[in-house]
Amino acid sequence: MIKKNEATLAIVIHTEEEFNWSGGFYRSNKHITHGDKLIVFCEKLITLGAKITFALDYAFVDSLDGIKVIEHFKTNYPNHVEFATHLHPWVNPPNENDNDQVSNFNSYPGNLSKRMEFDKLKVLTDKITNVCSQAPVTYLAGRYGIGENTLNSLITLGYQTDVSISPFSDFTHQEGPNFSTFNNTTFDKNGIKYWPHTTAIVSLFSFIERWFNNHPKQFEKQQKNNFSRLILKLLRVKRQRLSPEGFPLQDLKNITKTQLKLGSNNLIFSFHSPSVQAGLTPYVTDEQQENEFYNTTASYIQWFIKKQHGKIITVNGSCTKTGKIK
Numbered sequence: 001m002i003k004k005n006e007a008t009l010a011i012v013i014h015t016e017e018e019f020n021w022s023g024g025f026y027r028s029n030k031h032i033t034h035g036d037k038l039i040v041f042c043e044k045l046i047t048l049g050a051k052i053t054f055a056l057d058y059a060f061v062d063s064l065d066g067i068k069v070i071e072h073f074k075t076n077y078p079n080h081v082e083f084a085t086h087l088h089p090w091v092n093p094p095n096e097n098d099n100d101q102v103s104n105f106n107s108y109p110g111n112l113s114k115r116m117e118f119d120k121l122k123v124l125t126d127k128i129t130n131v132c133s134q135a136p137v138t139y140l141a142g143r144y145g146i147g148e149n150t151l152n153s154l155i156t157l158g159y160q161t162d163v164s165i166s167p168f169s170d171f172t173h174q175e176g177p178n179f180s181t182f183n184n185t186t187f188d189k190n191g192i193k194y195w196p197h198t199t200a201i202v203s204l205f206s207f208i209e210r211w212f213n214n215h216p217k218q219f220e221k222q223q224k225n226n227f228s229r230l231i232l233k234l235l236r237v238k239r240q241r242l243s244p245e246g247f248p249l250q251d252l253k254n255i256t257k258t259q260l261k262l263g264s265n266n267l268i269f270s271f272h273s274p275s276v277q278a279g280l281t282p283y284v285t286d287e288q289q290e291n292e293f294y295n296t297t298a299s300y301i302q303w304f305i306k307k308q309h310g311k312i313i314t315v316n317g318s319c320t321k322t323g324k325i326k
Helices: 035-047 064-076 114-132 150-156 206-214 217-223 226-234 249-261 287-306
Strands: 008-015 052-056 081-087 138-141 187-189 192-194 199-202 238-241 266-272 311-313
Touching: 008 035, 008 081, 035 052, 035 064, 035 287, 052 064, 052 138, 064 081, 064 114, 081 114, 114 150, 138 150, 150 192, 199 206, 199 249, 206 217, 206 249, 217 226, 238 249, 249 266, 249 287, 266 287, 287 311
Parallel strands: 008 052, 008 266, 008 311, 052 081, 081 138
Antiparallel strands: 187 192, 199 238
């Protein structure tokens, strides 16, 4: 049971295939080799008091390595994990044609036609239900790419929560969604709970943090003006994500403190599953960075529990269709 005003943290792992992040999107990029590393990594986190939401994409659930990970945690840690849905359109059937490469536009599931987005999501939902023996109720769009038809698809397929929103961010320059009007506030719409991936505007001055939190669109607006960008730099104003990918421990602590001061007590700590193994993402390129990645994650979890007296939960607390937000 979560107490009123208690800080809660969901650890959401974008559990997916390995691919060249700057090399385009290909249906043939379905390689999964980091399963053993992911098992060890997550087991260590669980011993520290963590619970984990695995947001699974089709390539992962359809692979031998992926199934090994799922079976391990389903069998040994059923009360510490949630199996959610992560839609990467380029590796998720059905496909409209035989082309291996998928355009940048179509890499965002919300850009697909209403029928195609629904069909892909249904195939993935059915696959996860079959492999995990649990119907997923949490959705994370690949590349955070929700669109105008996503909500109706989620309702039809029995979902309860969407964690696709990336606050203070505008991806329209790369044909993606615009979240510049959102802060980290959770909200409900037509029976779906929207819980944004925690992103903070941090500064040396708390009044600036409060102002951007209350006027989220202004941050993106200021980025488009050279003079405004200079002022923001002088005031140490930055947009930071609650993730060990590119952000050191002190930044993670600052992000958390900023959000808790603002009254945003529902936090999401996220990263991509291939980052647990060196050489698979730009964030972890060698063994030293691999060790640092784990140490940062573990230290943050311990700090959150012990120093912030926070509680770590899965996104929905239950992996069944009748689960409730706890």
